Amino acid sequence: MTVFQKSKKLFHDSTKVIPGGVNSPVRAFRAVGSNPIFIDKAKGPYLYDVDGNRYIDYCLSWGPMILGHAHAEVLGNVRKVMAKGTSFGIPTELETQLAEMIVQAIGSIEKVRLVSSGTEAVMTAIRLARGCTGRDKIIKFIGCYHGHVDHMLVQAGSGATTLGAPSSPGVPKDFTKHTVLLPYNDPEGIEKAFNKYQDQIAAVIVEPIAGNMGVVPPQKDFLKTIRKLCTKNGSILIFDEVITGFRIKYGSVQDIFSVKADLTCLGKIIGGGFPIGACGGKAELMNQLAPTGQIYQAGTLSGNPVCVAAGIATLNLLKTKGLYPALEAATKTLCEGIHQVLLERNIEHTINPIGSMFTVFFNPGPVTDYDSAIKSDTQAYARFHHGMLKEGIYLPPSQFEACFVSTQHKQRDIDRTVKAVRAAR
Numbered sequence: 001m002t003v004f005q006k007s008k009k010l011f012h013d014s015t016k017v018i019p020g021g022v023n024s025p026v027r028a029f030r031a032v033g034s035n036p037i038f039i040d041k042a043k044g045p046y047l048y049d050v051d052g053n054r055y056i057d058y059c060l061s062w063g064p065m066i067l068g069h070a071h072a073e074v075l076g077n078v079r080k081v082m083a084k085g086t087s088f089g090i091p092t093e094l095e096t097q098l099a100e101m102i103v104q105a106i107g108s109i110e111k112v113r114l115v116s117s118g119t120e121a122v123m124t125a126i127r128l129a130r131g132c133t134g135r136d137k138i139i140k141f142i143g144c145y146h147g148h149v150d151h152m153l154v155q156a157g158s159g160a161t162t163l164g165a166p167s168s169p170g171v172p173k174d175f176t177k178h179t180v181l182l183p184y185n186d187p188e189g190i191e192k193a194f195n196k197y198q199d200q201i202a203a204v205i206v207e208p209i210a211g212n213m214g215v216v217p218p219q220k221d222f223l224k225t226i227r228k229l230c231t232k233n234g235s236i237l238i239f240d241e242v243i244t245g246f247r248i249k250y251g252s253v254q255d256i257f258s259v260k261a262d263l264t265c266l267g268k269i270i271g272g273g274f275p276i277g278a279c280g281g282k283a284e285l286m287n288q289l290a291p292t293g294q295i296y297q298a299g300t301l302s303g304n305p306v307c308v309a310a311g312i313a314t315l316n317l318l319k320t321k322g323l324y325p326a327l328e329a330a331t332k333t334l335c336e337g338i339h340q341v342l343l344e345r346n347i348e349h350t351i352n353p354i355g356s357m358f359t360v361f362f363n364p365g366p367v368t369d370y371d372s373a374i375k376s377d378t379q380a381y382a383r384f385h386h387g388m389l390k391e392g393i394y395l396p397p398s399q400f401e402a403c404f405v406s407t408q409h410k411q412r413d414i415d416r417t418v419k420a421v422r423a424a425r
């Protein structure tokens, strides 16, 4: 019997001094109608909560922990660097080393600016695109999330190619009036928007594989159409690879889809579990950032040597030959196992796996965009989440998130997970 007594107490205490008891809303488990567990420690694929329950973790801190938790070599590098001081606000060679690794790994990146979160990476990319083009409009896609910067917190208005309305109080209408919202995987919609707004469009920002409506891969001409229209209209193509960067392959998914972005946002994995983000792209664009250019952005802890040390160690380990094919194979085996059991249990579902990320939608499918994703039975997902938690499996506490597999998830963990799907009530 799984008990959550200590988590319950800690949650009670945290709600007194932290809004909702959490430092990021999705962690509050509201989307699955329960209270969050509190974690004591983690190692490899496992989380251990304060009540001593062990879970096989498929959320992996929302993506960063691709090598599993508390990886000895990552922590070793962090300890070595920390012993020499933790923050100087003055350049260190380590930042150059991580930047060189990113430049070598991603062909479309000639220069990169490190920041402290994915949101900051997106803020930098959008300001850069607007500054370089002198234009204001940004196209984003419904169901994609790019951090909590004001002009990205928009919801669809009525009809296609409409200008976004704020999706959160506190965001002035003026801040989202230049954000055009389009359906994901709809090449015609992009054509229409460019016909309507033409040379007003500074940039298109897209998750090349969507992870924030659940996992939704791009359909055949989607990314190529965006690339073609951005090139034709002098707009900047921003790939938000905060999730996909170094997740599907070493580097970027741009190689997989043969679509080159002008700017790429990174985060999560490149920090190895420490706060980080990055915006990279062609030198002619990146050099327009202060201090070489006029477009301003800054950060006290940007490129922090401790975070960068974790990132360097992580990327070095991700170069291991055969690592990504093994991750993909493990994910395929897991998803096939889950699928078979849900079929046996006659539970309506569809699974979107790609590389080592996947989502089990409680939805007959196919799930190809936000409108199809939101048809999912979120109550069924909530029941599944809670049932799996009691079986010792930790899934993201929301239907509209991505699950991730790490290099530390072994066959025994996959077998245990499939067994848990059969037992989850």
Ligand code: KE4
Residues within 6 Å of the ligand: 024, 025, 026, 027, 062, 116, 117, 118, 119, 120, 122, 145, 146, 147, 148, 207, 211, 212, 240, 241, 242, 243, 267, 268, 277, 401
């Ligand atoms: P951060 O500011 O949270 O580091 O990154 C924002 C961001 C940007 N772009 C993409 C594609 C992202 O997925 C994210 C953040 N992802 C969410 C989970 N889907 C973080 C979890 C949370 O908000 O607590």
